[in-house]
Amino acid sequence: MTEIGMYGQQETRQRVRPRPAWDYLGIALLGFGLWVLLVESNSFYSSVLATILIWTIATSGLNIIAGLGGYPSLVQGAFYGIGAYGSALAMKWGQPFWAACIEAVLAAGILGLIVGLVFSRTRGQYFAIGTMFTGLVVSLVLSNWQSLTNGLLGINVEFGFGSINQLNVVIPAAAAFSLMLVRFVSRRRLGWRLLTILEDEDLAEHIGVPTARTKLTGFVLSACVGAVAGVLIAQYNGTISPDLFDYYVGFVMFVALSVGGAGRVLGPLLGSAFIVGTPDLLNLSSGIGLLLAGIIFVVVIIVIPGGFMSAIDAVMAAASRSVRR
Amino acid sequence: MTEFLEVEGASKTFGGVRAVDGMDIKLAEGQICGLIGPNGSGKTTLLGLLSGTYRPDRGTIKLRGQRLDGLSTHRTVQQGVARTFQTSRLFFRWPLGANLAAAAAARLLTSTGDDADGGQEKLLALVGLAGRGDVVCSSLSNAEQRLAMLAVALATRPHLLLLDEPAVGMSPAETAALGQVIQRIRGELGVTVLIVEHNMHFMMGLADRIVAMNAGRKLAEGTPAEIRGNPDVIAAYLGS
Amino acid sequence: MLIQAAVNGVVLGSLFALLAVGLTLTYGVMEVPNFAQAGVITLSAYAMLWLNQTAACPFWIAALGGLVVGGVVSVLTERIAYRFVRTRPLAAPVVALGLLLILDNTALILFGGDHVSLSPPYAGDVIYVGSASVPAVGVALIGTTAVALLALWLFLQRTKTGRAIRAVSQNAEAAAILGIRLERQYIVSFFISGILAGLVAFAYGPMYAVYPYMADAILLNAFVVVVLGGLGNVAGAAVCGLLLGLLESFGAIYVSAAYQNLFGFAVLLLMIVLRPAGLFTNRSRRVA
Numbered sequence: 001m002t003e004i005g006m007y008g009q010q011e012t013r014q015r016v017r018p019r020p021a022w023d024y025l026g027i028a029l030l031g032f033g034l035w036v037l038l039v040e041s042n043s044f045y046s047s048v049l050a051t052i053l054i055w056t057i058a059t060s061g062l063n064i065i066a067g068l069g070g071y072p073s074l075v076q077g078a079f080y081g082i083g084a085y086g087s088a089l090a091m092k093w094g095q096p097f098w099a100a101c102i103e104a105v106l107a108a109g110i111l112g113l114i115v116g117l118v119f120s121r122t123r124g125q126y127f128a129i130g131t132m133f134t135g136l137v138v139s140l141v142l143s144n145w146q147s148l149t150n151g152l153l154g155i156n157v158e159f160g161f162g163s164i165n166q167l168n169v170v171i172p173a174a175a176a177f178s179l180m181l182v183r184f185v186s187r188r189r190l191g192w193r194l195l196t197i198l199e200d201e202d203l204a205e206h207i208g209v210p211t212a213r214t215k216l217t218g219f220v221l222s223a224c225v226g227a228v229a230g231v232l233i234a235q236y237n238g239t240i241s242p243d244l245f246d247y248y249v250g251f252v253m254f255v256a257l258s259v260g261g262a263g264r265v266l267g268p269l270l271g272s273a274f275i276v277g278t279p280d281l282l283n284l285s286s287g288i289g290l291l292l293a294g295i296i297f298v299v300v301i302i303v304i305p306g307g308f309m310s311a312i313d314a315v316m317a318a319a320s321r322s323v324r325r
Numbered sequence: 326m327t328e329f330l331e332v333e334g335a336s337k338t339f340g341g342v343r344a345v346d347g348m349d350i351k352l353a354e355g356q357i358c359g360l361i362g363p364n365g366s367g368k369t370t371l372l373g374l375l376s377g378t379y380r381p382d383r384g385t386i387k388l389r390g391q392r393l394d395g396l397s398t399h400r401t402v403q404q405g406v407a408r409t410f411q412t413s414r415l416f417f418r419w420p421l422g423a424n425l426a427a428a429a430a431a432r433l434l435t436s437t438g439d440d441a442d443g444g445q446e447k448l449l450a451l452v453g454l455a456g457r458g459d460v461v462c463s464s465l466s467n468a469e470q471r472l473a474m475l476a477v478a479l480a481t482r483p484h485l486l487l488l489d490e491p492a493v494g495m496s497p498a499e500t501a502a503l504g505q506v507i508q509r510i511r512g513e514l515g516v517t518v519l520i521v522e523h524n525m526h527f528m529m530g531l532a533d534r535i536v537a538m539n540a541g542r543k544l545a546e547g548t549p550a551e552i553r554g555n556p557d558v559i560a561a562y563l564g565s
Numbered sequence: 566m567l568i569q570a571a572v573n574g575v576v577l578g579s580l581f582a583l584l585a586v587g588l589t590l591t592y593g594v595m596e597v598p599n600f601a602q603a604g605v606i607t608l609s610a611y612a613m614l615w616l617n618q619t620a621a622c623p624f625w626i627a628a629l630g631g632l633v634v635g636g637v638v639s640v641l642t643e644r645i646a647y648r649f650v651r652t653r654p655l656a657a658p659v660v661a662l663g664l665l666l667i668l669d670n671t672a673l674i675l676f677g678g679d680h681v682s683l684s685p686p687y688a689g690d691v692i693y694v695g696s697a698s699v700p701a702v703g704v705a706l707i708g709t710t711a712v713a714l715l716a717l718w719l720f721l722q723r724t725k726t727g728r729a730i731r732a733v734s735q736n737a738e739a740a741a742i743l744g745i746r747l748e749r750q751y752i753v754s755f756f757i758s759g760i761l762a763g764l765v766a767f768a769y770g771p772m773y774a775v776y777p778y779m780a781d782a783i784l785l786n787a788f789v790v791v792v793l794g795g796l797g798n799v800a801g802a803a804v805c806g807l808l809l810g811l812l813e814s815f816g817a818i819y820v821s822a823a824y825q826n827l828f829g830f831a832v833l834l835l836m837i838v839l840r841p842a843g844l845f846t847n848r849s850r851r852v853a
Contacts, residue, residue, distance in 0.1 A: 208431030294666025
């Protein structure tokens, strides 16, 4: 099946189908490399990388409904938050770690189902606005339900892994799995159905695609993966507070996906690296760093609307053309 | 005996306007039926009722004895109804082959629509687009796009094909070719065809039967020759 | 209690209306949500501050200068950024975020992050309406909004340019066929939107404080209003702004201050699901 970026290249590349095993192997190797980087870097770079990887998981989840399906969901931050708070609270109430994770993901999935049903007839910019405000409602609840979440002060998170080393393995592994998941989905029925919805939802319906069900499945799946990321950030940070999941987090995740390359497997990784890395690493003085980041966002999205992945495509296509000559 | 397609008393109102008002139509399998009428007579709405875009306020629609009314569009497709549109609709950024694969997969529940039996090529040849499977749809000419849309509809293996003004924007030569394609669709694939069209000349030569509509109701029904001479039909067109 | 809530509501509503109208103007013309408006407000406020305090201009001259800065900055955002993403609506959030970062952080770099107060001559005065009190800056806000909306209405209804903008907002293709030059309308719309942003700075700055992120929070509420009133519908934005202000004000006093924003959002969610085209629009826009 052809891969199609969200902003529409003029031509789709009809590759001879590569054997899928190679893709997964490549991603696995990438995951291994990231693990090495994670444990070998000093603590500052290591924590930036960990955040990047956790964001990769969340935006990879988002890639399913927004990248493949073309639905601009700005609520991923809320599922991220539910994963974090859900697992932390479940453990506080005595659940073992593995159960807490499952419960948090389930909670996110249920919320995803509700939100997906509520917005099942909403599209485009209205879907974006609606999901953004849903994220806002969730973060308002997290901030204000003092008895449950301790409000703005946040809560401590019980460490659920056996050791820090385990956590350091799980994070890059989960990131790699999230990339593989998108790869897997895009080749299966759910994936290409979402792609038809991206291209022309009404036409998709007219060729027999059950669009409502497909969108809902994609949305719930996105939510669950987002929750997994939330579980890990809670574990990594040790404490969580509502401002980590404010409504604009969902917005920024969408931006990260767009900048990296929506609909592309590696898009989330590149986008997260850029969005999380740039402000942290360009630490001139916080104002200048963010100013530069803003300029880069605008320039990138105007010059390469398909995100970094489409720029890489273009470079590789040009390179293979010159090699053939 | 159950008719192939039975529409009984179908009505649809939009905001106070009765777009379709008590329509009755019976089609036998393998017929090519033309649906004519002045603008606003409810032809496209009727197609919408048949394809599941709209749910009739009253009346029933049955295909081979199965109720179609009330089904969502993708379910009507699975029951064997396909339609084309007044303007070309395709997955324009994709090659034609990918469009066909998607349509075939949706109906047959295969995972990616592998074209194992070469069905795609046969379909393309049938509509006159042989060998064009690798062309990105946005690069096709207008007439080619309309034929491509036809092929995509056929890829869902329908029993009933609804064509909404298929000849719009075609030259006389292209229109004649289209007429032959539709004959082949009925003859070789056994698909029953219902065509909404303004081009009378085209319809007269092609259809077995014609149903004329006006203001949401059936005005007249019969062979092309009968319809051509029908004073009510003539009045409706001249008066509109 | 009731009167105080009503008075607060009118003040808040005026702010929302002023903000929302500025947003909806550009929304109608190019279907892109202009989150960068918050940054325009910020820079406009700082311009006023600088003119008034560093350059020692009289307050009203400084205010005028701020308005001009607002207009110019807004046009710049269109010329160097939004112009390129008109055909790609999904790129708009990225551009908006980028612009917001640029504008807010320019303010941060040039002026520092401290909360500064912008003090018009009437700051500190309080006016009494029955048993309720309203600060003079609040009255100024109401007055500014009223005057601005009237002026805008006259402009859109009575002038050639204004009518052209309305035409573009309804149907850009048809307007182009009729000979209206789209580019010019975009620029004018953004300029007016920038002036409105400057008016927000003028009215809102004295109420709270001037700092780089001053407008980010209220922009969200303005956005609710824009959607409620119908994207691109100026009258709708004005009316809904007032209504939302009253709704939130009563909600805060009679139900719960913490969840004040929630009422607006709840209404918005309901709207999007039931009537995405807005409460007042009767034209059917393609939703996708």
